[in-house]
Amino acid sequence: MAGPTSGRIEVVATVGGVRVRRRAGEKALFFAAGMAIDADGAPRAYHPRGSPPGLDFLANAGSPGNFFGIVTDSHGNPVVQSAHDPAPGFFVSPTSLQDPGKRVQDVRRYVDSTTIPYIALPALVRDKGGIRLGDFATVRNRRNGRVSHAIFADGGPRGKIGEGSIALAKALKIPASPKHGGTNGDVVYVVFVGSGNGRPRPKTVIDAKGKHLLEAWGGLERLKNI
Numbered sequence: 053m054a055g056p057t058s059g060r061i062e063v064v065a066t067v068g069g070v071r072v073r074r075r076a077g078e079k080a081l082f083f084a085a086g087m088a089i090d091a092d093g094a095p096r097a098y099h100p101r102g103s104p105p106g107l108d109f110l111a112n113a114g115s116p117g118n119f120f121g122i123v124t125d126s127h128g129n130p131v132v133q134s135a136h137d138p139a140p141g142f143f144v145s146p147t148s149l150q151d152p153g154k155r156v157q158d159v160r161r162y163v164d165s166t167t168i169p170y171i172a173l174p175a176l177v178r179d180k181g182g183i184r185l186g187d188f189a190t191v192r193n194r195r196n197g198r199v200s201h202a203i204f205a206d207g208g209p210r211g212k213i214g215e216g217s218i219a220l221a222k223a224l225k226i227p228a229s230p231k232h233g234g235t236n237g238d239v240v241y242v243v244f245v246g247s248g249n250g251r252p253r254p255k256t257v258i259d260a261k262g263k264h265l266l267e268a269w270g271g272l273e274r275l276k277n278i
Contacts, residue, residue, distance in 0.1 A: 065180040067213040072177050079245040080269055081181045082278050084194075085214030087239045089221050090172045091230040092121055092206050093147040094165040095139035100132070106142065107166075107218070108230035113145065121145055123157060131157050149185040149205035151252050163205040163252050165230075169220035170205035171241060174213055186248030188258065190266045191216065192275050193224040194238035199272065200224055201262025203253055204243060214239060219255075240278045242269065 059076040066072070072083045091097040091108035098113045098121065099106040113121030116128075123131045123144040131144045137159055147163040147170070154161035163170055171189050178184075189202045200223035208215045216239075218228045227233030244265040253261075266275065 065177050067174055067176060068211055070213050072181065072213070074181070078269075079182075080242055080265075081177070081183070081245060082240065082242045083213065084238070084240050084278060086234065086236040087221060087224075087226055088212070088215045088234045089226075089228060089230040090170075090206055090208075090215050090217055091165050092145050092172075093162040093168075093170075094145060094218065095133065095137065095159050096142050097145035097165065097230075098122055098143040099141065100130075100143065112230070113143070125157075133159055147206045149203070149250075149252055163203070163217075165217040165219060167219055168205070168217060168252070168255055169200050169202040169223055169258065170217040171202050171220065171243070172206040172208040172215040173204060173243070174208040174210055176210070177213060178207075181243070182245050183243055184246065184248060184250060186250040186253070187244060188247045188262050188265055189241060189243045190262050190275065191220060191224060191242075192240040192278075193226060193235075194240060195235075196225055198224045199275070201259050201266070203248065203258050205252070214241070240275065242266070242275065242278070244269070 061073050064072045070085045074081050097107050123146050133142050144159045151161050187204045192199045221228035226235050
């Protein structure tokens, strides 16, 4: 049987000059890019008054009639959190990965960027690579060696790749502000295709599953060689 580091490397997709690859006979995808910071899903992601006090600029959630980072009602009006929600007065911000057991207007339905390490991927990579929402990933910051496991929880913009939650950036010691943080390179991503169940997971499960999947894939030594 072929070892974990044998076999031809295939390019699955190229996004913004970044090649997303996999080794022949394996499902896992890997690439190296920068990291933009995604606030979506955080209770305090966006506020009607814009910036401050939201974690991110309101413009990054769209605009009236075309909001994509804010939940809207049947009339297209943004949903504002009530006194019973985690951040009253802030908008409800969704992620692509959701808990179907909770209402669409409930901020708890979505994956909180401030507490859950997640990655965002553009549709091209998701489609070409067979990745499903809820699949697990491992991410490494080459500049300091920090490693964090993560979950695929949100879509990314077309033509760009390399995006993670606030919690993921903090775990990797990358500047975590959605407004001014991120890094322009030296971040390695490994996505374990088909590893999830299509639902949000707590951080304890993400860490346990990610550790197991990374070890089966070749461990930290293989990760260091990407």
